[in-house]
Amino acid sequence: MNVHPLILSVKVAGIATVIVFIVGVSMAFLLARRSFIGKSVIESLFLLPLVLPPTVVGFGLLVLFGKNGWIGKWLIDWFDIQIVFTWVGAVIASVVVAFPLMYQAASAAFQTLDEKLEQAARTMGASEWKVFWTVSFPLAWPGVLAGLVLSFARALGEFGATLMIAGYIPGQTDTLPIAIYFAAEAGQMEQATGWVIIIIALGFSAMMWLNWWGRRNMRRFAQRER
Amino acid sequence: MLYVNIQKTLPYFQLDVTVEVGNEIVVLFGSSGAGKTTILNSVAGLVQPDAGLIQLHETVFFETNKKPLPTRKRRLGYLFQDYALFPHMTVEKNISYGMKGNPDGNQQAFLSQLLSILGIRHLLQKYPHQISGGEKQRVALARALAGKPDVLLLDEPLSALDAGTRRQCQDELLDLHRLWQIPVLLVTHDEQEAQRLGNRILEIEQGKIAGTKSVVGTNTTEVPLVVYKNNEKK
Numbered sequence: 001m002n003v004h005p006l007i008l009s010v011k012v013a014g015i016a017t018v019i020v021f022i023v024g025v026s027m028a029f030l031l032a033r034r035s036f037i038g039k040s041v042i043e044s045l046f047l048l049p050l051v052l053p054p055t056v057v058g059f060g061l062l063v064l065f066g067k068n069g070w071i072g073k074w075l076i077d078w079f080d081i082q083i084v085f086t087w088v089g090a091v092i093a094s095v096v097v098a099f100p101l102m103y104q105a106a107s108a109a110f111q112t113l114d115e116k117l118e119q120a121a122r123t124m125g126a127s128e129w130k131v132f133w134t135v136s137f138p139l140a141w142p143g144v145l146a147g148l149v150l151s152f153a154r155a156l157g158e159f160g161a162t163l164m165i166a167g168y169i170p171g172q173t174d175t176l177p178i179a180i181y182f183a184a185e186a187g188q189m190e191q192a193t194g195w196v197i198i199i200i201a202l203g204f205s206a207m208m209w210l211n212w213w214g215r216r217n218m219r220r221f222a223q224r225e226r
Numbered sequence: 227m228l229y230v231n232i233q234k235t236l237p238y239f240q241l242d243v244t245v246e247v248g249n250e251i252v253v254l255f256g257s258s259g260a261g262k263t264t265i266l267n268s269v270a271g272l273v274q275p276d277a278g279l280i281q282l283h284e285t286v287f288f289e290t291n292k293k294p295l296p297t298r299k300r301r302l303g304y305l306f307q308d309y310a311l312f313p314h315m316t317v318e319k320n321i322s323y324g325m326k327g328n329p330d331g332n333q334q335a336f337l338s339q340l341l342s343i344l345g346i347r348h349l350l351q352k353y354p355h356q357i358s359g360g361e362k363q364r365v366a367l368a369r370a371l372a373g374k375p376d377v378l379l380l381d382e383p384l385s386a387l388d389a390g391t392r393r394q395c396q397d398e399l400l401d402l403h404r405l406w407q408i409p410v411l412l413v414t415h416d417e418q419e420a421q422r423l424g425n426r427i428l429e430i431e432q433g434k435i436a437g438t439k440s441v442v443g444t445n446t447t448e449v450p451l452v453v454y455k456n457n458e459k460k
Contacts, residue, residue: 114310116306116308116310117310117312117313119270119272119297119310120304120306120310120312121312121323122271122272122296122297122298123270123272123297123298123300123302123303123304124298124323124324124369124373125298125299125301125324125326125373126298126323126324127298134323135312138314139313139314
């Protein structure tokens with residue numbers, strides 16, 4: 001069996017998840033406790049990819065990153081880098097569609113955090129940096145981790161936007177969902193079935209783990225309320 | 227010397243108090259919702275007054291229209307009413323949170339003394355959710371004292387303790403204070419505790435100092451009984 005789609009998919013989803021994690025957690029932390037005019041507009045924009053058809057996201061990305069797009073033209077002129085029809089394009093597509101899941105989970109986690117605890121840390125001389133790494137982040141971690149798993153699963157399954165920006169180039173941009181589509185279309189059902197089993201196994205174990213983790217945390221909180 | 231003069235508009239009344247705290251224990255006494263905790267929070271820098279001056283010795287914490295000193299630079303010990311222990315850290319980590327780097331010999335000895343005074347040595351490896359309310363309170367007190375603060379803010383510090391432990395902790399607190407001689411602001415609505423711990427008792431009503439109570443306990447020292455009228459300048 002051709003394992004390239006599996007390796008590529010894990011690579012693309014992995015890199016996308018790291019980016020989504022860093023950007024999503026920092027944005028959520030910065031915005032969670034603040035209120036300002038236009039905050040709901042920004043948050044709606046962040047969550048938009050969740051409700052849009054992936055093809056619309058892909059279309060938007062093509063407009064931005066295409067040879068004549070704002071960013072695409074700039075990247076080609078200055079760095080001679082082309083995004084369209086490369087695996088990097090697949091990463092960008094995955095980042096955009098997975099970001100809302102990460103942002104939402106992290107935002108909820110930071111909002112439910114007891115602000116008293118951060119204040120207590122400050123009274124003991126902790127800098128904002130120390131407060132974040134020793135108090136805010138560890139306490140938000142269960143929620144952040146749930147968002148992380150969902151983001152990875154979403155990135156792994158990304159199809160529509162990826163197809164539009166990265167296309168289907170066997171050996172280069174054939175992520176699992178895309179490879180399955182083209183194998184089935186070409187009548188190579190055996191090949192497609194193998195990949196389908198792999199992706200179901202990955203998704204199923206991610207959800208099982210998430211479930212287990214959620215219940216474990218519920219127990220922890222129940223104990224705390226003793 | 228801690229000098230506090232603050233005005234702040236709260237939802238139901240105007241907070242307006244002036245109080246000077248020498249190296250003594252001043253009790254803020256009054257019913258819930260009178261603005262006592264807001265006074266402590268202002269000294270800690272967790273809320274900012276609308277106007278006034280807060281100063282500890284030469285260090286200005288807050289002055290009208292100036293940038294307030296960040297909480298972390300105020301060298302405080304603050305015992306919160308609901309303890310605010312870090313749920314993901316052991317008692318030991320909670321207590322040593324405010325200490326910089328590895329504690330040296332002196333700090334170790336001090337910590338050790340603190341642990342035996344408060345009777346919490348056996349709890350070091352436990353997490354906050356594994357200990358009782360009274361134990362949490364003693365851990366929170368140890369944590370507030372561990373950083374050797376320059377000013378101590380105690381919000382209902384001993385309310386969760388049974389009568390015996392409470393009396394013992396009051397004695398320990400008085401001993402520690404005799405040793406340290408720092409300004410202490412203590413909030414309580416237990417009259418007995420106010421009498422036992424306070425050098426002075428200020429009654430707070432609706433955000434104003436309604437009066438002082440004389441102290442009949444044994445803790446009276448030569449600190450003069452002074453209450454500043456509202457808005458009186460230093």
